[in-house]
Amino acid sequence: MREVAIVGIGQTPVGEHWDTSLRMLAAEAVRAALQDAGVKTADALYVGCGFSAPFSSQLHLGALVADFAGLRGIEAYSVEAADASGGAALRTGFLAVASGAVETALVLGVEKATDTVGSARIQARNTSLDADFEAAHGATQSALAALLMRRYMHEYGLELSAFEGFSINAHANGSRNPNAMFRNLIKPGSFARAPMVADPINLFDGAPDADGAAAVVLTTVERAADMVPQPVRLTASAVATDSLTLHDRPDLLILRAAQQSAARAYAQAGIEPNAVSLFELHDEYTILAALSLEAAGFAERGQGWKLAQDGAIGLQGSIPISTFGGLKARGNPIGATGIYQAVEACLQLRGQAGDNQVSGARTALIQNLGGLGATAITHILQA
Amino acid sequence: MREVAIVGIGQTPVGEHWDTSLRMLAAEAVRAALQDAGVKTADALYVGCGFSAPFSSQLHLGALVADFAGLRGIEAYSVEAADASGGAALRTGFLAVASGAVETALVLGVEKATDTVGSARIQARNTSLDADFEAAHGATQSALAALLMRRYMHEYGLELSAFEGFSINAHANGSRNPNAMFRNLIKPGSFARAPMVADPINLFDGAPDADGAAAVVLTTVERAADMVPQPVRLTASAVATDSLTLHDRPDLLILRAAQQSAARAYAQAGIEPNAVSLFELHDEYTILAALSLEAAGFAERGQGWKLAQDGAIGLQGSIPISTFGGLKARGNPIGATGIYQAVEACLQLRGQAGDNQVSGARTALIQNLGGLGATAITHILQA
Numbered sequence: 001m002r003e004v005a006i007v008g009i010g011q012t013p014v015g016e017h018w019d020t021s022l023r024m025l026a027a028e029a030v031r032a033a034l035q036d037a038g039v040k041t042a043d044a045l046y047v048g049c050g051f052s053a054p055f056s057s058q059l060h061l062g063a064l065v066a067d068f069a070g071l072r073g074i075e076a077y078s079v080e081a082a083d084a085s086g087g088a089a090l091r092t093g094f095l096a097v098a099s100g101a102v103e104t105a106l107v108l109g110v111e112k113a114t115d116t117v118g119s120a121r122i123q124a125r126n127t128s129l130d131a132d133f134e135a136a137h138g139a140t141q142s143a144l145a146a147l148l149m150r151r152y153m154h155e156y157g158l159e160l161s162a163f164e165g166f167s168i169n170a171h172a173n174g175s176r177n178p179n180a181m182f183r184n185l186i187k188p189g190s191f192a193r194a195p196m197v198a199d200p201i202n203l204f205d206g207a208p209d210a211d212g213a214a215a216v217v218l219t220t221v222e223r224a225a226d227m228v229p230q231p232v233r234l235t236a237s238a239v240a241t242d243s244l245t246l247h248d249r250p251d252l253l254i255l256r257a258a259q260q261s262a263a264r265a266y267a268q269a270g271i272e273p274n275a276v277s278l279f280e281l282h283d284e285y286t287i288l289a290a291l292s293l294e295a296a297g298f299a300e301r302g303q304g305w306k307l308a309q310d311g312a313i314g315l316q317g318s319i320p321i322s323t324f325g326g327l328k329a330r331g332n333p334i335g336a337t338g339i340y341q342a343v344e345a346c347l348q349l350r351g352q353a354g355d356n357q358v359s360g361a362r363t364a365l366i367q368n369l370g371g372l373g374a375t376a377i378t379h380i381l382q383a
Numbered sequence: 384m385r386e387v388a389i390v391g392i393g394q395t396p397v398g399e400h401w402d403t404s405l406r407m408l409a410a411e412a413v414r415a416a417l418q419d420a421g422v423k424t425a426d427a428l429y430v431g432c433g434f435s436a437p438f439s440s441q442l443h444l445g446a447l448v449a450d451f452a453g454l455r456g457i458e459a460y461s462v463e464a465a466d467a468s469g470g471a472a473l474r475t476g477f478l479a480v481a482s483g484a485v486e487t488a489l490v491l492g493v494e495k496a497t498d499t500v501g502s503a504r505i506q507a508r509n510t511s512l513d514a515d516f517e518a519a520h521g522a523t524q525s526a527l528a529a530l531l532m533r534r535y536m537h538e539y540g541l542e543l544s545a546f547e548g549f550s551i552n553a554h555a556n557g558s559r560n561p562n563a564m565f566r567n568l569i570k571p572g573s574f575a576r577a578p579m580v581a582d583p584i585n586l587f588d589g590a591p592d593a594d595g596a597a598a599v600v601l602t603t604v605e606r607a608a609d610m611v612p613q614p615v616r617l618t619a620s621a622v623a624t625d626s627l628t629l630h631d632r633p634d635l636l637i638l639r640a641a642q643q644s645a646a647r648a649y650a651q652a653g654i655e656p657n658a659v660s661l662f663e664l665h666d667e668y669t670i671l672a673a674l675s676l677e678a679a680g681f682a683e684r685g686q687g688w689k690l691a692q693d694g695a696i697g698l699q700g701s702i703p704i705s706t707f708g709g710l711k712a713r714g715n716p717i718g719a720t721g722i723y724q725a726v727e728a729c730l731q732l733r734g735q736a737g738d739n740q741v742s743g744a745r746t747a748l749i750q751n752l753g754g755l756g757a758t759a760i761t762h763i764l765q766a
Contacts, residue, residue, distance in 0.1 A: 001483040021515070044622070053436040057506070058514040060465040063624035063640075063757040067631070073643060075622035077471040077758065081460040082443040088460040092475055099482035100384040101620070123440070131441040132404070237484070239427070239458035241446035248450070257446075260456060374446040375460065 004097045005224035005231040006381065008037025008217030009343040013179045014331035017211040022056045022112040027069040029213035030108055037217040038227060044075035044102045048089030048109040050082050050335035054124030055116045065108065075102070082128030083284065085109065086214075086338025087239075087368030087377030093218045094237040094379075103219060109339030110213040121209065125334075128371050130244040142206055142285075144246055144372055146198040149287035151252050153200065156302045160200055163286035164191040165308030167204050167328055170283060173315065174325025176355040181210050181331030207284045207326070212333030214340045230350045236380035238264035244374040253302070255288075257376035258295035258367060265365070265378040266297075273297035277361040278348055279319055280341040282369035283326040292367060293319070296378075320358045323348060338368035338377065349383040387480045388607035388614040389764065391420025391600030392726040396562045397714035400594040405439045405495040410452040412596035413491055420600040421610060427458035427485045431472030431492040433465050433718035437507030438499045448491065458485070465511030466667065468492065469597075469721025470622075470751030470760030476601045477620040477762075486602060492722030493596040504592065508717075511754050513627040525589055525668075527629055527755055529581040532670035534635050536583065539685045543583055546669035547574040548691030550587050550711055553666060556698065557708025559738040564593050564714030590667045590709070595716030597723045613733045619763035621647035627757040636685070638671075640759035641678035641750060648748070648761040649680075656680035660744040661731055662702055663724040665752035666709040675750060676702070679761075703741045706731060721751035721760065732766040 010032025012025050047061045062076030081088040086109030093107035116124055126135040167186050174180035186204055194204040224231035240260035243249055283289040290304035298319050299307055307313050313321045324330050324344045345364035347353045364381045393415025395408050430444045445459030464471040469492030476490035499507055509518035550569050557563035569587055577587040607614035623643035626632055666672040673687035681702045682690055690696050696704045707713050707727045728747035730736045747764045
């Protein structure tokens with residue numbers, strides 16, 4: 001298997017881009033990534049997008065984006081795993097380059113969520129749940145996340161304030177990220193007063209759906225050395241799944257797919273969790289941040305929330321997370337999120353993270369979840 | 384790059400499965416393919432599906448189908464390239480096994496189209512067109528295919544009857560396929576009297592949207608030899624794209640993506656068109672059959688229609704096509720079609736095609752198109 005490296009990164013600001021279409025966002029990120037890699041084209045384009053059919057009445061993004069970005073003719077198709085679509089596209093690009101079939105691959109994540117509002121947005125987003133056994137009965141992603149969080153609070157005897165630190169940290173980091181959707185700070189105490197969305201999940205707990213696009217250029221480690229001064233090696237790529245429905249899981253408070261894909265990734269890279277300099281996790285809700293920290297081996301079962309109490313998840317902490325704001329503050333451009341994670345990890349490993357730099361970052365773990373952990377896609381990036 | 388083989392195949396009948404859900408169709412094909420390969424599970428599942436969001440309010444099919452088919456936990460995600468989604472999933476499985484990251488991969492194509500009817504079906508199908516520059520202005524896939532066909536007839540001075548042979552051949556072959564949606568024959572002359580759909584495309588010209596699922600199991604050629612008596616080698620896998628919009632193509636009557644992906648596939652397999660025993664092409668409309676034959680090197684420009692006049696495309700002809708009925712008579716379970724093509728090619732190469740056997744079949748070319756050739760995915764299978 002050929003070793004794979006990231007040689008180019010690009011991103012658009014995350015937000016409500018009502019004046020920019022899906023294809024324009026996509027092309028902007030593609031062009032930025034190609035420019036960063038110092039190349040004019042690539043052999044293939046893999047597009048991660050979750051919801052373009054219900055949001056934009058548009059599928060077939062591979063050919064569409066290749067054409068609009070000036071790359072007509074190249075291999076191109078889309079990859080989908082709900083919220084983990086970006087991660088799945090990165091996996092596909094990894095396989096293509098690792099196999100030898102493709103020399104240089106573009107991997108794009110893109111989503112245009114905010115043109116769709118109200119019940120239409122909820123209906124669209126619900127396509128990532130089990131249509132027959134969850135969505136049809138009125139469940140939503142936030143409602144199901146609320147069940148998870150309530151169970152966690154019940155089982156470990158916690159109050160809402162136990163989760164506050166995740167959102168405070170995300171907004172602190174997001175406040176210094178020019179591409180973040182939310183750059184305001186959350187003051188201690190104000191988390192507890194935020195309006196409820198789905199009890200116990202409140203407005204300061206869940207991440208906002210957003211528009212955005214991010215892209216990376218992949219090639220072999222061998223070629224990368226001749227192309228750019230600071231290639232980032234992609235030393236692990238692992239996908240695992242679980243039941244979509246929460247009610248089919250033997251233990252609600254273990255994200256089994258997250259656990260399994262992290263374990264496979266550690267084995268591929270030949271490292272232990274203590275070698276990880278930063279962890280871009282899928283903090284769509286604070287409960288997912290806590291459970292993801294446990295699943296990836298940074299805390300024992302029921303202890304993940306404690307890492308948000310004592311600064312451990314901060315930029316100077318033992319396991320920095322959401323270093324550019326995470327889904328919570330950078331925003332969650334759903335199918336693009338997995339590629340934003342990769343782009344941000346590269347900035348950290350290149351030492352280009354500015355005020356958000358994790359000092360001495362050498363190894364980044366990134367993990368993209370689909371649904372409430374039904375799909376978990378983990379990659380390890382190393383300087 | 385490791386060599387890849389198909390060691391298991393499975394398919395459901397194609398038709399209107401109003402009593403069978405998307406996940407049930409999927410699981411049926413997955414189980415059949417695993418059984419055919421003599422294995423109980425696989426390391427990964429790649430799902431090709433075009434339109435499950437608008438048709439079934441369901442995305443996230445990777446994890447969903449893995450779970451429902453009894454494979455909870457394995458790597459799984461979806462791949463989409465509109466009508467070519469099945470081909471794109473096969474490409475992904477090929478990359479996964481070729482790379483060494485995955486030992487045994489399931490590739491599934493599935494679609495549940497017929498629960499959605501009338502204008503909702505058209506709106507759903509239109510997501511494969513350019514939403515801003517085609518669908519928004521009232522174009523449909525059939526209307527655009529009609530423009531292509533009219534141009535072809537005009538440029539080469541042809542009448543409608545020039546295309547009749549494609550549908551007659553497809554229905555003749557479909558009549559002997561127990562999994563085909565249409566098993567009636569089309570009599571010479573009745574093609575000309577069929578009701579118009581989008582002039583000049585009539586009811587006997589276009590393929591029916593359908594429900595169905597098909598699956599294959601991939602592994603390395605090396606392992607395949609120990610697993611099954613008749614592994615089929617996947618000796619080429621190539622994807623190319625073109626503009627979605629017809630109006631952006633410099634020459635309407637060349638399917639450039641089909642041409643390019645076929646050329647790349649021939650180069651990979653090291654063969655010329657004259658080595659091909661049969662060609663499962665994307666005959667969603669007869670005009671696509673004619674243009675695909677030209678693009679893949681079986682006829683000169685403007686001459687593809689002639690192959691339907693003299694028996695060349697029949698089972699005993701020089702280039703048999705649609706040997707189990709093609710999209711036209713087997714039916715077009717949209718995102719599953721690319722995998723039906725692979726399953727049918729395997730039956731031919733194993734000598735298990737029954738009354739539809741192409742005698743001495745050694746090499747099969749299969750080509751799956753997305754939209755009107757905006758995506759073209761070509762694979763070569765060899766005994």
